[in-house]
Amino acid sequence: MTKLSLFLGCIVPNRYPGIEKATKLCFQRLGVDVSDLPGASCCPAPGIFKSFDKATWLALASRNIVLSERLGRDILTVCNGCYGSLADANMELKRDPEMRASTNNCLKGIGMEFKGTIEVRHIIEFLYKEFGPERLKDYIARPLDLKVALHYGCHMIKPSKVRNLGETECPIFFDELVEATGAKSLDYTDKMMCCGAGGGVRSGNVAVSLEMLEHKLACIRRAGVDCIVNACPFCHLQFDRGQLAVNERFGTDYSIPVLHYSQLLGLALGFSPDELGIEQNAVQNIEFLAKVYEISAGLR
Amino acid sequence: MSEKLVDMLKTAGFDVLSCMQCGTCTGSCPSGRHTGFNTRRVLRDARKNKAEVLSDDDLWLCTTCYTCQERCPRGIPITDAILELRRLAVREGFILPEHRKVSEMVMECGHAVPLDEETKKKREELGLEPIPETVQKYPEALEELKTLLKCCKFDQLVAEK
Ligand code: SF4
Ligand code: SF4
Numbered sequence: 001m002t003k004l005s006l007f008l009g010c011i012v013p014n015r016y017p018g019i020e021k022a023t024k025l026c027f028q029r030l031g032v033d034v035s036d037l038p039g040a041s042c043c044p045a046p047g048i049f050k051s052f053d054k055a056t057w058l059a060l061a062s063r064n065i066v067l068s069e070r071l072g073r074d075i076l077t078v079c080n081g082c083y084g085s086l087a088d089a090n091m092e093l094k095r096d097p098e099m100r101a102s103t104n105n106c107l108k109g110i111g112m113e114f115k116g117t118i119e120v121r122h123i124i125e126f127l128y129k130e131f132g133p134e135r136l137k138d139y140i141a142r143p144l145d146l147k148v149a150l151h152y153g154c155h156m157i158k159p160s161k162v163r164n165l166g167e168t169e170c171p172i173f174f175d176e177l178v179e180a181t182g183a184k185s186l187d188y189t190d191k192m193m194c195c196g197a198g199g200g201v202r203s204g205n206v207a208v209s210l211e212m213l214e215h216k217l218a219c220i221r222r223a224g225v226d227c228i229v230n231a232c233p234f235c236h237l238q239f240d241r242g243q244l245a246v247n248e249r250f251g252t253d254y255s256i257p258v259l260h261y262s263q264l265l266g267l268a269l270g271f272s273p274d275e276l277g278i279e280q281n282a283v284q285n286i287e288f289l290a291k292v293y294e295i296s297a298g299l300r
Numbered sequence: 301m302s303e304k305l306v307d308m309l310k311t312a313g314f315d316v317l318s319c320m321q322c323g324t325c326t327g328s329c330p331s332g333r334h335t336g337f338n339t340r341r342v343l344r345d346a347r348k349n350k351a352e353v354l355s356d357d358d359l360w361l362c363t364t365c366y367t368c369q370e371r372c373p374r375g376i377p378i379t380d381a382i383l384e385l386r387r388l389a390v391r392e393g394f395i396l397p398e399h400r401k402v403s404e405m406v407m408e409c410g411h412a413v414p415l416d417e418e419t420k421k422k423r424e425e426l427g428l429e430p431i432p433e434t435v436q437k438y439p440e441a442l443e444e445l446k447t448l449l450k451c452c453k454f455d456q457l458v459a460e461k
Contacts, residue, residue: 010413013432017423020432036433039441041410047364048402048412051386052395056452060406063448106451110444158366159379168370192367194330199364201331204396208361211334280422 002130004076004121005037005068007086010045011233012078018277019233022262023078023123025276029269030131030139034076040064043077043085046155047200050085058103061089062114066107074119076126078262080232081198084155087120091162122156124231124261125165128173133180141270142295143182148264149225149256150178150185151216151239153232154194168192177261178229181268188223190216195230197238210249213242217254226288227257229264236260241282257281257288272296305349308388314381316343318374325368325378337361339368339378346385354389360396393461403458410435410445 004027012019027034041060049057065086068075077083093100094116104113127136152174157165165173169192175185196202196212217239220228230236240258247254258281266276273279273292294300309316325339326332332339337358345353353359362382369379389395402412411434420430435441449455 008432008434010411013423013434014411014413014415014419017419017426017428017432021426021428038433039435039438039444040433041435041441041445042406042412044406045402045412048399049406051360051383051399052390052403053387053452053454053457056449056454056457059448059452060445063444106448109451110447112444154363154365154367159369159377168366194363194365194367196330196363199362200360200396200399200402201363203402204360204398208331208335209363212330212363215330215333275426277422277426280425 003033003035003073005035005071005073007037007040007043007064007068007075007077007082009077009079009082009233010042011237016233016236016260016277016280018280019078019236019260019262022260022266022271022276025271026262026265026269035071035073037064037067037071037075040067043082046081046085047198047203051200055102055106057085058089058093058099059106061086062093062103062107063110063112065090065118065120066112066114069115069117074121076121076123078123078231078260079234080122080153080155081234083120083122087122088162090116090118090120122231124156124174124177127177133176136177136180140181140268142268142298144264144268144295145300146183146226146291147224148178148183148185148227148229149188149220149223150175150191151195151228151230151235152192153230153235154198156231174231178264181264183264186223186225189219195235195238197234197242202238206245209238210242210246213238214246214250214252217243217246217252217256220256221254225256226291227259229259229261231261233260244282255283255285257283257285267292267296270296305346305353305385305388309346309381309384312384314377314384316347316376316381319343319347319376320374322373324371324373328367328371330365330367331361331363335361342382342385343376343378346381353385354392355394357396359386359389360399390457395458400458400460403454407446407449407455410442
């Protein structure tokens, strides 16, 4: 199977290291060869860099890609934003000779060259295509008795023309991966709506960003779930830390636990909540923690 | 701004003239639900070459969720066109102070969100190295990054004008 390098980005190593740990544990258990990617930087953040200047976006993204080209490994991203930024840059540089030439001209200054020899993968897309829900079930040690509100996020599946992961109004492949763990993915209003963080809105217009988030949280609470599951640390941060900010701003009392898919899968593979960093979230929901510890101890 | 907005968009590969003003984009917009941001109007104003499109802070209310782009019956790459408008706005010096800060952070340390003490502790609790295997650990990698940013004149682009 494909050899991968783990691209961390910013939020995973610097805010939610549990996702880094969970990803490494899961892929080890699944027998996939994943290495570090030493020296990698910000992807760079599409909301800012792609909004500011194309040449800079391509230069920074291509440096990250070349680091992995040198290792002869495809890049594994665990973030919709990193995936969008790196996969788009990789694609544009592969197909547009002019852009590639000008980017390489810049890379020459640091002794690098973009060759176009690798692919950029997203953890969900990778697990779905290389394993699929049925094969994944063979690895499940602790089936999860959990009700989940799944949040796909935007840039894993859109723009669909280049992502090629099927239609975007009502996709099911990620739900299938969630249900492979034994969890139940519940439907909820505006499931496919954005979390409100992207495009520089969380950094530039936090009030608007939190209003969008509050709407999502209200819909999710009505569905009556144990937790939210995402595949993007920026959505994760928005749902987790943003939830406390929403409570402060709107006087609400949301306390919905948030898991990255790597953490959900990690639990089902038999790792314990503390190995996966689940307790390190901003939202502290004791009832949920008790439940996942029981599951992990085989008590339910 | 001498050149027409609509022409600049066209050069970048975005033909907004085929828009029939149906409003599907506006109706799909999560940001527009909570603000006065109106996707259809952005496109219309760009077509009319209104300079305010670039100076209006509303341009930065788009989360780039791509819902409008997926749903547009005319197949206009709306979100990508908004990104192009933003790049034109930045060249005119329209940058939100918060976004300037994020870009300065990347110029300084290679990350939009830098490591902090609290996370170092969390990393150690998990049995991970306190400093991750990123540009933060390798000064020569940070130098490479700074060379690239200089090559692209990014500092001049985001400097206050
Ligand atoms: S959805 Fe497309 S055609 Fe309709 S108003 Fe928006 S851009 Fe124009
Ligand atoms: S991409 Fe931007 S303009 Fe289009 S629907 Fe999403 S937030 Fe609105």
